Amino acid sequence: MQYTFKKISPCAEYDGYTIEGHFSETIxxxxxxxxxxxxxxxxxxxxxxxxxIAKSSNYEIYIYDSNSFVISRIKNELEAHNLxxxxxxxxxxxx
Amino acid sequence: xxxxxxxxxxxxTTWPKPVCIKESVDNxxxxxxxxxxxxxxxxxxxxxxxxxxxxxxxAENTLFVPSATIAINIILNSLLNKNDHVVTTNIEHxxxxxxxxxxxxxxxxxxxxxxxxxxxxxxxxxxxxxxxxDKTKMIVVNHASNVTGVISNILTIRNSINRKILLVVDVSQxxxxxxxxxxxxGADIIFASTHKHLYGIPGLGFICFNGNLEFKSFICxxxxxxxxxxxxxxTIPEIVExxxxxxxxxxxxxxxxxxxxxxxxKKMRQHALYLKEQFISNCSDIPNIQIYLNPDTHTxxxxxxxxxxxxxxxxxxxxxxxxxGIVIRSGLHCAPxxxxxxxxxxxxxxxxxxxxxxxxxxxxxxxxxxxxxxKKDENAIYI
Numbered sequence: 001m002q003y004t005f006k007k008i009s010p011c012a013e014y015d016g017y018t019i020e021g022h023f024s025e026t027i028x029x030x031x032x033x034x035x036x037x038x039x040x041x042x043x044x045x046x047x048x049x050x051x052x053i054a055k056s057s058n059y060e061i062y063i064y065d066s067n068s069f070v071i072s073r074i075k076n077e078l079e080a081h082n083l084x085x086x087x088x089x090x091x092x093x094x095x
Numbered sequence: 096x097x098x099x100x101x102x103x104x105x106x107x108t109t110w111p112k113p114v115c116i117k118e119s120v121d122n123x124x125x126x127x128x129x130x131x132x133x134x135x136x137x138x139x140x141x142x143x144x145x146x147x148x149x150x151x152x153x154a155e156n157t158l159f160v161p162s163a164t165i166a167i168n169i170i171l172n173s174l175l176n177k178n179d180h181v182v183t184t185n186i187e188h189x190x191x192x193x194x195x196x197x198x199x200x201x202x203x204x205x206x207x208x209x210x211x212x213x214x215x216x217x218x219x220x221x222x223x224x225x226x227x228x229d230k231t232k233m234i235v236v237n238h239a240s241n242v243t244g245v246i247s248n249i250l251t252i253r254n255s256i257n258r259k260i261l262l263v264v265d266v267s268q269x270x271x272x273x274x275x276x277x278x279x280x281g282a283d284i285i286f287a288s289t290h291k292h293l294y295g296i297p298g299l300g301f302i303c304f305n306g307n308l309e310f311k312s313f314i315c316x317x318x319x320x321x322x323x324x325x326x327x328x329x330t331i332p333e334i335v336e337x338x339x340x341x342x343x344x345x346x347x348x349x350x351x352x353x354x355x356x357x358x359x360x361k362k363m364r365q366h367a368l369y370l371k372e373q374f375i376s377n378c379s380d381i382p383n384i385q386i387y388l389n390p391d392t393h394t395x396x397x398x399x400x401x402x403x404x405x406x407x408x409x410x411x412x413x414x415x416x417x418x419x420g421i422v423i424r425s426g427l428h429c430a431p432x433x434x435x436x437x438x439x440x441x442x443x444x445x446x447x448x449x450x451x452x453x454x455x456x457x458x459x460x461x462x463x464x465x466x467x468x469x470k471k472d473e474n475a476i477y478i
Contacts, residue, residue, distance in 0.1 A: 011426025012409050013441035046468065049415050053407075062410040065418075070410050 001025060001088050005080065010072070016059070019071045019080045026066045027091060035090035036063070039083075059083070101421045101457045106241055106268060106398055106428075106448030108290045108297060112347075116294055119350035123343040130319070131340045141340060144349045145332075151352045152285060153276035154303035158310075158335045159345065162300040163267045164190040166286035167235075169335055170263055170302060171195065173311040177203040180230040182223055184211035185432040186240040186247070188265065192432070195235075205230070212245065212436045219247075220255045233261040238275075238285075239268040242433045242446060244398030245389050246273070253281025261308075267291055271355040272364050272396050277303055284308070289344065292363070292397070292450070293351040299344035302335070310334050363451045367397035370449045370458050374399055377462035383469045387437050387444060399447040400439075403469050408445045412468065416445075419464050423447055 005021025029050055036043045040054035040061065052063040059074040061083065071080050102110050131141045141159075148157040160166045167190045175181065175198060183191055185208055198204045209222040223234065234256065239246045249264055256262070264282040266275055271292030277285055284304040289295030312327040316337035321328045328334060355363070378384050383404035389395055406412050413425035426443040427434050434440040447461065 010409055011428070012443040013427070013431075046411070046415070049418065049468070051411060051415060053411065060407070060410070062407070062414075064414055072410065 001027070001092065003084055003088075005069075005071075005084075007077070008070075014072045016073045016075050017071075017077065017080070019074065019077070020069075021071075021084070022068045023066075029066050031091050031094055032063055032066060032087070034094075035087050036061070038090050039086045099420050101419075101460060103447045103449060103453065103457075103461065104422045104424045105450040105453075106244075106291065106446055107424055109292060109294050109450045109452075111452055112294050112296065113350075113354050115350045115354055116296065116347050119346040120296065120343045123346055127342060127346070131342055131345070140342075140349075141345060144345050147349060147352055148301060149303065152270075152303045153278050154285070155305045156303065156331065158302040158304075158332050159340055160300045160302060160335065161298060161341065163265065163286055163288040164300075166288075166300045166302045167191055167263075167265065168194050169310065169313045170284060170286060171198055171233075171235075172313050174261065174308065175202065175204045175232065178230060179204050179232040180228050181206040181233045181235060182209060182226045182231055183207075183235040184209055184223075184237065184247075185436050186211055186237045186243070186245065187235065187430065187432070188237065188241055188267075189429040189431075191235050191237075191265065208432065210436060211236070211247070212240070212243065212433060220251055223252060224255060227256065227260070231260055233263055235263045235265070237265045237268070238273070239396045240398070240430065240433055241268050242398065242428050242430050242444070243387060243389070243400055243437065244268065244395035244448075246394050246396060249280045249282055268396055268398070271351070272360065272367065274357070274360065277305055289348045289351060293348070293355055294450075295347045295351040296344050298341045299348055301348075314338075364396075366451055366453075367449050370453055370455070371395075371397065371399055373455055373458045374447070374462060377459065378465070381462065381466050381469045384465060387439065397449045399449075400437075400444050401447065401465075402439065402444045403465065406468065408443055412445050415468055416461075416464060421461055421464060 002024040003021050005019045008018050008020045010018050033045050033052055036052055036054050041056045043054040045052050050065050054061045060072045062070045074080050145157045171194050181195060183206060195206045207226045209226050211219050236247055253262055261283045263284045266285045267287040270287045286302045288300040290297045312334055314337055315327045318328060318333040318337055320333055385402045385404060387400040402408055403412055408425040416423055423445050425445045428446060434443055
């Protein structure tokens with residue numbers, strides 16, 4: 001599983017970096033959700049929309065349709081990389 | 096609904112465009128020849144549209160520019176000098192704020208921003224009057240906020256201030272919807288783009304004004320006239336209108352002035368208010384919706400600013416609606432200060448803005464989707 005992301009400048013103001021990215025393949029939403037719940041706080045799935053929302057004091061992550069994501073309020077790009085790698089680590093074991 | 100798109104971003108640019116606008120642009124490809132101001136036939140049409148624009152807005156003169164942003168840049172750069180003072184408000188667009196800030200740094204002008212968003216018009220006027228100094232040369236005010244849609248009473252401002260102070264009004268969100276007469280409004284200058292509620296196409300804005308204002312060269316170049324001069328001609332419109340004008344957009348503007356005739360404009364405004372009332376009525380079923388409207392919706396235009404409590408407008412509500420085929424605009428809308436005033440800073444809100452082409456069914460579809468989203472928030476956590 002691979003991913004790409006880039007820094008974006010939203011119209012609104014968010015602390016830190018905002019990052020928009022894509023997974024190289026579609027990952028089942030249930031696996032994404034389960035993995036997110038293992039590594040992140042306050043994870044919810046908007047059930048009919050396939051949007052996963054996870055919030056912590058340091059960042060917010062939004063995963064859309066099993067294949068794209070936004071991370072906002074994150075301190076730097078390295079933390080964003082670590083976050084996605086951790087998310088994948090749990091999923092790889094289940095695939 | 097067209098092509099499965101439900102378009103509610105008419106505050107940014109209206110879509111779809113009326114058939115007459117499409118036909119006017121086709122006319123450019125089919126029949127229109129020559130470069131405006133360079134060939135006699137083309138020049139005639141530009142001057143004809145100039146007169147039609149001035150008549151429509153009840154102004155002495157019209158200048159054509161590429162956008163409303165460039166219009167206000169020309170106005171502020173031309174008419175302000177070092178130490179001149181400007182009063183503006185918290186309902187303006189960055190086209191005003193960033194230009195004023197640039198001129199403060201580069202040219203030494205001064206400006207004050209007053210908290211104008213208030214239901215009590217008299218209090219608003221007092222705030223403006225309090226900010227005026229003996230160096231105040233200009234007041235720049237938005238006719239309607241591009242976030243809340245609240246409409247300002249420009250005539251009241253005019254009647255309260257010294258006649259020597261230039262009153263500059265951004266009519267971007269009202270022209271085409273409201274009756275705008277420069278004279279009756281009491282403004283000295285109005286400016287806007289033509290692609291919003293006038294239903295023109297992007298790439299054209301205008302400055303309408305009364306009196307002998309000394310516009311200065313902001314961008315220099317060919318005008319098709321006085322080519323023997325090495326310097327920019329100082330005459331109107333050549334001092335402002337440089338390069339080849341956007342003829343397709345001008346022809347669309349001409350058709351738009353006809354489309355937005357007085358009777359049609361009233362229907363459009365009535366339709367916008369009807370859809371807004373329908374939306375507000377439907378929203379009574381959505382527990383967590385927050386609507387940021389003046390209680391008297393008739394003093395607003397077609398904007399409906401909303402949020403769903405605890406859902407990010409940019410990363411949840413907007414993508415969710417987009418997935419359903421609904422086009423809206425989220426964020427700060429290039430107008431950060433009004434968001435601070437209404438409590439939606441720093442994340443902003445979701446702006447729904449209607450046009451004559453929106454239907455009650457589309458409003459119903461939108462509110463159904465918002466209801467789904469709101470319901471989901473209550474029972475969403477599962478695995």
